[in-house]
Amino acid sequence: MQRITVTLDPDLVAEVDRTVEQRGYAGRSEAMRDLLRRGLAETRRQLDPDLSCIATFTFVAEAGIRELGQRLAEVQQRRHDLVIAQVQVPLDHDASLHTLLVRGRVRDILAFADEVATQRGVRHDSLSIIPARIEVGDHRHGPDPHPHEHIRT
Numbered sequence: 001m002q003r004i005t006v007t008l009d010p011d012l013v014a015e016v017d018r019t020v021e022q023r024g025y026a027g028r029s030e031a032m033r034d035l036l037r038r039g040l041a042e043t044r045r046q047l048d049p050d051l052s053c054i055a056t057f058t059f060v061a062e063a064g065i066r067e068l069g070q071r072l073a074e075v076q077q078r079r080h081d082l083v084i085a086q087v088q089v090p091l092d093h094d095a096s097l098h099t100l101l102v103r104g105r106v107r108d109i110l111a112f113a114d115e116v117a118t119q120r121g122v123r124h125d126s127l128s129i130i131p132a133r134i135e136v137g138d139h140r141h142g143p144d145p146h147p148h149e150h151i152r153t
Contacts, residue, residue: 016032055129055130059098059123060124062094068122103132
């Protein structure tokens, strides 16, 4: 690691110290590295819409909204290439929490999240994007140990 010197105003130092305490960082340096990584990742997302990433998209859907479930299913089906997994948890009689794990280009994930979030009956959405190189295709590490046991459909 390389050491650098940064001058901060007292209010910002106090905020960093609160973050260190609240999140349980070992110290300011660890917190600053994490905050810098997050800030740089956000900057890359803003500058490079073609960046590959993984993301979680969480939202609350109101129960009883006409055809909301069908509309959400249609959006997800259209972008089946993005959605890896989904969890739905009932919160109460009036709403459920949905969390989707998605992967793809930043521009595609932002467009998908916007399409879901703007559906009538969707509220409190949150998108967390993590830049990541995504491997697509065959993922073998060596010869097939069972060459005659392939499942065919």
